[in-house]
Amino acid sequence: MMIGDSILNGGSPTDQQQIITEIFKSKLLTARHPAEVLNASAGSWGIGNHLGYLREFGTFNSDVVILEIGTNDLAQPTSTSxxxxxxxxxxxxxxxxxxxxxxxxxxxxxxxxxxxxxxxxxxxxxTPSSVEPDRQFQQNMQTLKTTVQLVRIQKIPIFVLFVPELSNLVPSNNLPKYKLEFIQQLKFLQVPLIDAQSEWSTLPSKKVETLFRDGIHPNEAGNQALANLLFQELSGISYKR
Structure with a gap:
């Protein structure tokens, strides 16, 4: 089960078969790993919305939960209706x-x-912006901790997929504000991080640009690259509970 925002959702410009979860599922099935990959996502969702969804609807007895978190999400307030x-x-x-x-x-x-x-x-x-981003980031880290605890109570492994913005990689690699503290929190919680920024940081700028359809959202090629990272991280591990 993956939970995220418009990056995971794909939006109207992305065909259903080209969103991250569909490509990931296809790769698993091709490798003879029978799987269903659930996608719980909506435009502008933040870390607080992840927790809200899990509290409302649960994990559907998933074997793994993966949170997709982007640069904007680190200090973003929970989206409302x-x-x-x-x-x-x-x-x-x-x-x-x-x-x-x-x-x-x-x-x-x-x-x-x-x-x-x-x-x-x-x-x-x-995405909603915070007038006090430092305080919002700390609140989001507490929310992330609560999310991890909620999932682990059900004995389900949890991962984080971090997706950078284009400006974090072009013209040169630069860490977003709060990312170091975010990584430290994940280490403290012992949550494995699948870091697309780290993976893409050695690519030429022209190559990186081919992975995005705008400054935030990956295109079909970017979704394929993200699905490849997920497959490399998760395909060889059994999560039978």
């Missing part, structure tokens, strides 16, 4: 046609921005 129905990125109903969604969520906002017509939402779901 406030934008739902008020922002084109958070509709309450599915669109009648794909072309309708393409226009309302992507084409019109970009044209409006270019020609400065009215006030429009951003191209991608905005």
């Amino acid at each position: 406030a934008p739902v129905g008020n922002d084109p990125n958070f509709p309450t109903h599915p669109p009648l046609l794909a072309i309708q969604e393409a226009w309302t969520r992507y084409t019109w906002p970009r044209l409006s921005k270019i020609f400065q017509i009215g006030s429009v939402p951003s191209d991608f779901p905005l």
Whole structure:
């Protein structure tokens, strides 16, 4: 079971078969590891939303839980339902046609921005920002600890997949604020870290750029690379409980 935000969800621009969990499942099945890979994710979810989902719906008796955490998540407050129905990125109903969604969520906002017509939402779901990021980070680390305890009570192994932003790697590798403290917390909790930033830090900048569709979200190639990391880390381990 994987839990995350729009990176894991893929959003409308990414075909269902090209999201991280689907590629990971395909790799497991090809390697003769029968598996179902669950995906619990939504745009702008943060560390607090991970815990909220697990408390509400549980782990579905999964053999492994993997938290996808990105740079923005480290000091991001828990998302609420406030934008739902008020922002084109958070509709309450599915669109009648794909072309309708393409226009309302992507084409019109970009044209409006270019020609400065009215006030429009951003191209991608905005994550809530904290006025006190240091305090929010500490709160998130406590929430992460609670999440780990909740999963381990059920005797389920838990991992973290860290996905950097493009700016963390290009033009050069640089650690996001709070990441060192985040890694220390994971070590204290004895939670294995699958670190995409570390894995991609030795790649040429041009190569790294081919893994992202914008400054935050990996594209199909990036999702494939992330699924490869998960497969390398997890495929050889048995989690029969």
